[in-house]
Amino acid sequence: MRRVVLPALAVVLAALAVYPTVASGYGVRAMLQLFMWVALAGSWNLISGLTGYVSFGHIAFFGAGAYATALAIARWHWPWPVAALAGGVAACLLALVIGYPCLRLKGPYFAISMLGLNEVLRALVSYFEGLTGGGSGLSLPTLEATIPIYYAMGAVAVAVTALAYAIITSRFGLRLMTIREDEVAAEAMGIDTARHKLAAFLLSAAGPGIVGGLFARDQGFIEPLSTFALVMTITMIVMVLFGGKGTVWGPVLGAVVLFVSQELVWARFPYVHQLLFGAIIVAVVLLMPRGVLGVLQQRYRLPRTI
Amino acid sequence: MHRNAAGALIVVLALVLSRLPGDAQAPLRIGASISLTGTYASLGQMMKRGYDVCLKDVNAKGGALGRKVELVSYDDRSDPGTGVKLYEKLITEDKVDGVIGPYSSAITEAVANVTEKYKKVMLTPLGATSSIFKKGRRYVIGVITPSEAYLEGLIDIAARRGAKTAAFIYEDTLFPKSSVRDPGAAVDIAKKKGLQVTFVEAYPKGTTDFAALITKLKAAGPDVFGAATYFDDAVALTRQMKELNFSPKAYGVTVGGDLPKFYELLKQNAEYVYGPSQWETGLPYPGEKEFVEAFRQQFKEDPSYHAASSYSGCQIYVDAVRRAGSIDADRVREVLLKLETRTTLGDFKVDQDGLQIAHKMVTFQWQDGKKIIVWPDELASGKPRYPTPAWTQR
Structure with a gap:
């Protein structure tokens, strides 16, 4: 298995590395956004796929990272790679503050509190307009850096996927999955569930924070609405559900399939696109609640590490 | 096999055609x-x-x-x-x-x-x-x-007819906000014309329920009320103003009030509503x-x-x-x-930055199902019906 997978991976990564030299501006941007979705879906999977704590407001970390980065660039003139990392740090701090109390909530309460977090952040950003520009948005000085950002975004996507692999194949990952299956039993076995959940939550916030920062720099203009967009949270959830939650490659598969199909369909058939997206959600939930990889795993006895 | 060959041929043809150099x-x-x-x-x-x-x-x-x-x-x-x-x-x-x-x-x-x-x-x-x-x-x-001028007509009409107070709300995005809050925009214009601005507030894009905002507006009780909207919110706002019986002497929206659909949806409730327009039929x-x-x-x-x-x-x-x-x-x-x-x-005509400087806006008012241009005087095709009567008399 390994003998096939590793060389194949190397080839794909090498191809992606040279892609900007042959692709059009749009091609690079579309691929960059695919990386973004891989990183977002993979990050959501770390907390929600592994521990079963469904976060309905994960885009809050993306937004926090985007605003932290944009402010660092616009007001304090930090170079963008540093600013994007600062965005990741900001998202982690936010996760620490929010996760500590909220991860003690179970089931829908956690999901709802995360949903609330996203709305609260959006309101705050709109309210403190002296700092953030409020509803007028925040414009960054023009900078042509799409290709460096492409590589940075790709690196984050790879890092998130590698992190998922490392966690899923580790004892730490096993403990997280134990929490998912039965939290009481996990505690009885001596797992410090609160600490484990918080650790997973922090790891799942870092990716969106950095990605948000890169997005802000690439776009050059952010505003509260499109930065704290609930629809983005839903998209990343659907991607993970489609691919297979709790797996390494499920989020990648979901992001690739849904992003590419969206890209092909939406621009030309705006109304069909919305319908299609809804239909996919319903079909996945009804027909393969474990996602494509989950079904394959079950049917062909594939290893847990895919 | 046959079908594949035909398909391949079409693809090749399409590629060739799309790559042809741009002839005249x-x-x-x-x-x-x-x-x-x-x-x-x-x-x-x-x-x-x-x-x-x-x-x-x-x-x-x-x-x-x-x-x-x-x-x-x-x-x-x-x-x-x-x-x-x-x-x-x-x-x-x-x-x-x-x-x-x-x-x-x-x-x-x-x-x-x-x-x-x-x-x-x-x-x-x-x-x-x-x-x-x-x-x-x-x-x-x-x-x-540009955005600053959108509510000028509404304010001017009301100020010239004795209005004393003004209130504004806006969708919290770039254009509506700037049409109310930017230097030289609605708030500044109202102040310059001697009106007291008693209430200014933003609402998020996608808002459909204006009840809370209207209750506050009623408390502020302005003579002239300008809302920097797009279409959907302009319709919802007008409807709910009627339901909550908020009836300022002059009420106008920035964008959306001028669409024929605005009147179709609101019927007589659109009567007396003012709106700025970059252009109207009949000019x-x-x-x-x-x-x-x-x-x-x-x-x-x-x-x-x-x-x-x-x-x-x-x-x-x-x-x-x-x-x-x-x-x-x-x-x-x-x-x-x-x-x-x-x-x-x-x-x-634009200035060196590309900003439009020659174009003139008008302000219309819905009168008997038609948009009548009531401002500025030199382009007006009718007189504003001021003040707006109570909702029950429209």
């Missing part, structure tokens, strides 16, 4: 993203139709540079991020010859970074926030009067009759200023290409910066 007969392609879904859908639709009528006219007159002119457009879902991606796609993937603006200031602001990057002149028929043009961008050119501008007629014939409704501005913006762009004798961005830009003309939309 290939159409001139102009790209745009337009909001066909999402909150700006009604207005985006008008924009699309304006462009369509323009291209029909242009092509009937032989196109430009001896070539047919064609629009390549996609839906941006009323989302700036999607718009950015689409302009990048249009320019680098579809390799359009030129571009033209999207709907709304927020999306224009976002995509202007892309069009600047690729050095494409972008005429923006519906991007009207001054700040877009004041960031040192070279290739963005405005067509309509004495060249080509106005032909445009309105063509539009009515094709779409079975009256064009709004969004359609007219898109129509004229597209005409001006094509005209500039003809005068420049080339679609080259720098040469077209030179022509546009020097151009002083009167189109179906009215006057056109």
